[in-house]
């Protein structure tokens with residue numbers, strides 16, 4: 001990673017966002033070089049030692065209505081290797097945070113005790129702030145033990161100077177939160193609720209905010225039909241990240257996630273006007289992040305994702321397959337029509353997915369000084385269907401197509 005990004009900004013201090021497709025540990029030294037002491041909020045949702053293989057479930061054109069499962073990541077590191085990795089990551093996070101900064105480690109009861117002790121060692125017991133219990137109702141009911149219905153989010157601050165603003169995450173009290181209160185109508189005809197405590201009377205309206213405790217019961221898992229859902233198995237709701245980001249950072253601050261997955265942290269950070277630095281080793285994570293950011297950025301000005309730098313860890317570049325297309329040039333305009341795409345990695349039944357069924361994203365533009373500048377782009381409809389096949393650009397030198405497939409493989413194809 002050079003000292004400046006593609007906009008000439010100094011990494012770590014510029015206004016850009018950054019996504020690195022690569023391994024968190026392998027990228028820690030370069031991240032520390034650029035961002036040590038600059039990150040305000042870190043959220044980590046690492047694998048949980050489940051022993052499971054996770055997938056991205058996609059509705060692809062060509063296969064009736066059955067979603068196709070594409071492998072996304074494997075959560076099967078032996079315990080000793082897992083805790084060695086987490087120790088490296090957490091030590092790196094401590095260096096990356098600024099003195100006002102905070103870390104949130106999202107785990108479940110399987111690894112919570114071990115990682116809490118590890119964090120105490122790295123951040124100091126005094127800097128443990130909360131163990132947040134995220135309680136959800138989804139999933140089945142167990143018969144031979146109590147049903148497991150919560151995740152643990154360990155919240156540590158870097159120092160006593162940590163920034164925390166509970167007022168930014170108030171929830172309207174609403175009708176349902178008036179337990180034990182008396183409902184009365186005030187002089188102005190408004191419905192208010194009163195309660196006596198310690199000889200004093202407290203009065204609340206339905207709009208008076210209440211602030212979350214360390215048990216979060218009001219954020220549910222993403223339902224099957226939730227529009228936020230990307231199909232990534234372990235995707236977390238943006239509402240969780242919104243609460244974490246708003247309470248511990250300010251607009252313009254840097255928010256980091258080293259296990260980005262479907263891009264929930266980056267998406268929530270950019271909606272809250274924070275900048276993000278995200279890393280994930282699954283190529284699918286790059287596709288999903290792009291999709292989530294592009295769905296907000298309807299106009300593309302001077303870059304594929306304005307203000308976002310997408311870096312590949314060169315050790316493992318995902319290989320694009322074979323794209324068939326035609327290009328016609330007339331009256332200063334280039335028209336590119338896509339015909340078919342054959343991926344470099346396979347599904348069990350590739351013959352079913354003909355044409356452009358496996359293309360997730362395509363942009364026509366120019367490569368200028370190593371940077372791809374798109375003129376027209378399209379994303380595959382999330383709930384099935386095929387990407388449109390026609391792309392237009394001015395007829396200038398260095399015309400190229402940037403293509404990403406549903407497996408997360410991406411490449412730039414120059415058009416002669």
Ligand SMILES: C[S@@+](CC[C@H](N)C(=O)[O-])C[C@H]1O[C@@H](n2cnc3c(N)ncnc32)[C@H](O)[C@@H]1O
Pocket residue numbers: 022023024025045046047072073232234235236237258259260261262263264265279280281282285
């Ligand atoms: C539980 S998921 C994160 C889900 C994410 N919070 C979301 O909302 O979509 C864990 C992620 O860690 C990634 N991962 C696992 N080991 C990694 C490593 N060593 N470096 C970087 N990413 C890794 C996986 O690819 C996976 O996307």
